[in-house]
Amino acid sequence: MTEKRKVVEFNPMRSEEDTVRVLLVDDEPDYRETIGKRLRARGFQVSEASNGREALEALSREQADVVVMDVKMPVMDGLEALPEIKEAFPRVEVILLTGHASPEDGVTGIKAGAFDYLCKPVKLEHLMSKVRQARDKLLWEEERARQAEFRERMEQQMIVTERLASVGVMASGVAHEINNPLAIIQEAAGWIGNLLGKAEMADMPRKEDFEKALEKIFKSVERAKKITHQLLGFVRKTESISKEVHLEEFVGEVISLVEREAKDRNVRLLADVQPQCAALWTDPNPLRQVLLNLATNAIHACGREGEVMIRARQKEHETILSVRDEGQGIPKEDLYRIFEPFFTTKSPDQGTGLGLFVSRNMVEKLGGKLEVESQLGRGSTFWVKLPQRPDIPREDFPNDRGAS
C-alpha cells in the first residue's frame, strides 16, 4: 500500500496569462523529451517523471496544473497513480495516455477522476488542446470557489444585519407593550406604600418587611424603565437635525454631565480637542448620547481610580472622537460581542447591556463608525469616526477580496 499524501492547497491567484505547468509522466525518456520539447516550445512549463511514484514526489516538490500521464509504466502505473494524485492534489487535472489497444483504460481513468484520455500515438495538437482545456477547467473551478465563498460571506453578513434589525423592531414593540404594565406596577406599589404610611398602619406587624419588599419593587421598576427607554430611543423616529457642532463646547458639555460620576469614583476626566478641529455638521443629540454612554462606561471601567481622556481629532474629511480609559481592558473574545444587545459584564442593576448596541446604531445613522481597541490590563479606547459633512460619500474599501 502506498502511503497517504497530505493535501496540498493550490495557489489560488492565477490568471489566464500565467504559464501552464505540465508534469509529463512516462517511462520512456525519449518520448518524454520529444513531447516535452514541443510543449516547451509552445510556452508550457514542463517537468518530468518516469513513473507514478516519481510523479507524486514531483508534485509535492513543485506544483503543477496538468499531469499528462502514460498508463503503462513500471513501479506504479497511471491507473494506480491517478487516485493518489487526485487525493493528494485535488486541483490537478490528469490526462491519461493509453496504449492504442486499450482505450478502456482511458474510460476507467475518467471514472476514477481523470480529465480525459488520449490514445497513443498522440498528435501534439490534440495534446496541447487537451492540456489547455484542462487548464481552463481549473481556472473556472477556482473562480466558482471564490464566488461561492464571497456569496456565503455576504449571506452571513445579511443574516446578522437582518437579525439585528428584527431584534430592534421586536425590541421596541416589546418595550412599548411593557410600559403599560410597568406603569400599573408602579402605581399599585406606590399605593401600597401610601397605605403603609397611614396612621392606622403604625402598629402593623412586620411593616418593615413589607416596606423592604416594596423598595425592591420600585428599584426593579426603575431598572425596567431604563431598559425600555433605551430600547425605544434606539428606534426613535424623531426627525434628525443637522447643525454645526463646535467640538470644544460639545466635549465640555459631555464632561460636565459625567463630572459627578467621575468624582464619586476618584476618576480624572481630561479633554483634548485639537484646535484645528473643524466644526462638525451632525445631529448633536444622538452624538451626545453616544459620548455620554462611552464616557460613563470608561469611568466605570476605571474602578476606584484612574483617568479618562476624551479627544477630538481631525483627519482629512473625518472627525475622530475618542474616549480612552485606563481600566481593566476587554478580553479578545468579548471584543466581538460587546456591541451585541444585552451583552454586559456588569451586574444587572449596574447596566442594561444596551448602551453600546444603541450607540453603535446611532453612530451608523449619523454616517459614521464606532470602533474599539483594547488591551487587557491597560485599558480601552473607543473611536467615533464621523464624516465632516454627512453628505460627503464615505468610501468603503473592501478589506479583503469579496468583502464589502
Add this chain to the structure above:
Amino acid sequence: MVKIPINILIVDDEEDFVEMLCLRLQDQGNNVKGVHDGRGCLRALEEEDVDVVVLDIKMPGMDGIETLQEIKRQAPITEVILLTGHGSIETAVDGMKLGAFDYLRKPAAFEELLEKLEAARERKADQEDRIRRAEAQALLRRTGDV
C-alpha cells in the same frame, strides 16, 4: 399650606392603571374620577366640573389628540396633562401646541404628576379669577354708566 382638592379626571384604556392612580390621588385629598376612553371623558366633562384631565395619548378608538381637541372645544378652561409612551413625545409636544398644559412619560413618577397637577389647577383657578373680574367689569359697564 392647606391642600386645595383638585377635581381630576383620568382617561386611559388601561383599567388597572386608572384604578390605582385614582386611589392614590384620592388619598392625597383630591376628587378623582376615572374613565377608559374619549367618549367617556366627554360625557364626564358634561356632568361635572373638572379642573385637570390626565389623558393617555395612545388609546384605541378616539385617540388622545382627538379627545384633547374635543375637550378644548367643550371645556376650554379645563387643563389637560398628557401621558405618553415613548415614541409619542412629538405628539405630546403637538398636543401642547393644541392647548395641553404639559406632558409626562409613562410610567410617570408620582411626585412629578402631583406637581404638575397642582400647577395646572393653579393656572385654571387664576384664569377663572380673571374671568370673574372681567364679568364683574362687564356688568358694571352695563349698569354703572349712570
